[in-house]
Amino acid sequence: MTTPLHPNWANVKNVLVMRLDNIGDVVMTSPVLRSLKEALPGVRLTLMVSPGGSAAVPLLPWVDDVIVWRAMWQQLGGGHADPAQEAELTRLLRERNFDAAVLLTSFSQTPHAAALACLLAGIGLRLGESAESAPGLLTHEPPSPTPEAAQQAERNLRLLESAGVPVRDRALEVHVSEEARRQAAALLPGPYLLLNPFASCSARTYPPERAAHAARLMAEQLGWQVAVTGVEKDRERAAALLAELGPAGVDLLGCTDLATFAALIGGAGLVLTNNTSALHLADALRTPVLVTYSGTDYETQWQPRSTRFTLLRRPTPCHPCYAFQCPFHLECLDIAPGEVAQAGLDLLARSAAPEAMTLR
Template identity: 30%
Template sequence: MMPLHIVVVNFTRMGDLVQSGPLLRSLKRDRECRLTLIVYKLFRDVAERLPMVDSVIGFDVDRLVPRLDHNRGDLTAAYDQLTEFLRDARLTQIDELHNLSHTPQSATLCALMNPRRLYGMGRLPDGQLTVNGEWFNYLLSIMQDRTFNPFNLVEIYARFNPHGGPFGPLELTVTEKDHRRAEELLRAAGVDSRCPFVVLQPGASCASRMWPKERFAELAARLAQRGVRSVVVGSVAEKHLAENIATLSNGSAVSLAGQTDVGDLAAILKTALKLISNDTGTIHITAAVGTPAIGIYLGPAAAKDTAPFGDGHIIIEPDLKCAPCPYKSECQTFICHHTVSVDHVFELAVADRHEQKIVAARCRGVRVLRTKVSASGRLDLELLNAPATGPNNLHLSFFSRFWDTLLNEGGTLGDSIGGFRHDIPAEWNNAVSRLSAVFSRAVESMSRFSNDVANGASEARISNSLRKQVEWQNDLHSFINEYPGLSSFPRYLLVRLSTARTSDVAVYMADLRDTLNYFHHGLSLLTCSEDFQKAGIPADAAIA
């Protein structure tokens, strides 16, 4: 019997690739198969170090995107590039294709591969976007607002596996050659790898996430007083930043920015005492090689979303009501950059695990968290101090159970409803009532639509029924703005509706009904609280 051929498409960046490792490992568990990973060509070297991957193919996404531009693109050239890529890659007999990317371009590529089963985003024969997998719909729904997302990205990826099962730690291969090369780089920079040193990563994907370079330099100088050297790493584009820090530190830090490939970086991190970094891909490589990290999470970075997956990592967040800031906001003050002091980072960097709680208790103006992976694979964040602000853990705890129950049940009412007992906040009272009213209007409009189609109603009447569908969906949009605390659920429903198949009325109705089933199930979970049951909110309204 031929082994299954599993293909995974992941056009994300370095950190996300590393965080997808537990999913890739779980896809191969207990099955005779080979796994091919297709990635953005710039990160092929990262993908090749994921030990569960059998082969890696790099794709030139930068060349494709302009060709798919509706205004300036060349669709014929784009199609030719895709078919040429598939021919050269010799991808035949794809049994399972998992698309972890969330772009129309990746959906087109996946459709052309013609797999036997496709999970994630793809295209129908008529070209319409489609999504297979409720956890992928969930990921799409939180991309605009992660405030009430209770899951680490590793946990979300792991839930993409349609076969379920446990998932393990982050993994990354570091070879003897990598270690020799790292030793040479460190020696050339004047660093003895046998002596204690830390790695600093001052760069990030945007300025709002970056701790000031002057503070990194001061941190390096203070660590040097303790006999600890600092090695600054980063990309070629971050070379000037790293050299600035080395200069400002009066030689306490040395720069290797722009000199390391992924293997060199991983080997240096594996040898280091720890990494001190902004929220970057480097922090996930650190977790994968088993070195402790201190993450300085500024701007939109949130520990609950992207903390390194593993035990004993420290995350420092500003203790501000506005932190983390909305994902795509443009902050004008960067006040959080000055809230995290050198004292905070230095004291936690030199403390051992047993001292961390004592040190954290003295930290004012910040939240100090420590990571731990539970036996069930959940990344827990232990709060080590007593900040004035922070995420609403009651809300996050509720949504963790809510989403696991809703999405793993497949939108059907089952025994899980009776076992779902979780008092939800009193301030959600009016919101759930409003959402229930939207559901009632949706069911009524769906019933009329169904009857019109069944009775052969006029085109004008069916068009009017379709407008009624748009009205209750607009009500969901309004709800999101009025009740942000419960916005994640209607946002998820709208994502599902955005890929409803529109080529045929009957098929479109089936997709609407499917989403209403999820709407129904979600409301049933929301109304399991005794307070809401007493308020008379229907938990079992029938869907026509």
């Protein structure tokens, strides 16, 4: 049964959407932003993001304004309390005169710190979801908890629907400029596989030399090049994998901004990546994606929903661990390069999307 739009939300014109996390998480806000624009004619959307997540904002055309903020409650280890900084945040939010705030979090995060800042700033409507109770901080929340293993974009959309905001399209979407597409084509005009070998934490990272070996095996079969992507700081640790790729490898480390990186993903025949932002960009751009997916999370939490994909993981008793560093030997990613390569070739061989969405 569809929930009717709550009367208090029917006339909002100035909405804050908060997602203070990484690039991939910001990309996953796209169906929420699109749905708000469609359901609330004339609404002005301001997206509040972390410095790291801010790179994704140009890919989201529904955003009218952006606030970049390093929130103390989102920092690893808890950060350091700074009353002056928190007072500045409250002042900033109050000055914007927001009618409502949509507080997007993942299953492991609480919206209550953000909700308190919004309450102190006089934002009357505060929509969020938490496993903990804090009466008065949220004005609207889902009637029942979202399951922990739910896909996290679906968690966000369920939040909107609980306030009666209709969702026409649940898919991720990003807009890549023609200039970014031209830059990507100039970097690599021919058919290629995109290898994104690094992740933000070691527990999610398939050994990069093994990833390069798998990519080389696929490239030899397909006659493709391999675009190696990453940031400039990855260059030192990329030497061995570039050597493994040999002449098939094209070193693009540190050569792109996020828009050009997205354009490269959109132009790739296949993306080989860990559980990181490249996975979500591939889903948004409908590029087939092969994911070496560690046991840190449930597959269902972050898997693609709109593109062809295969996730590779070894079953382990510690799954899901939600760890940043593996205390063992990363047994969940003990996958031979030949097996990875064959999975990629099999994925490319499948043509119909429903058959291609598999978990191995």
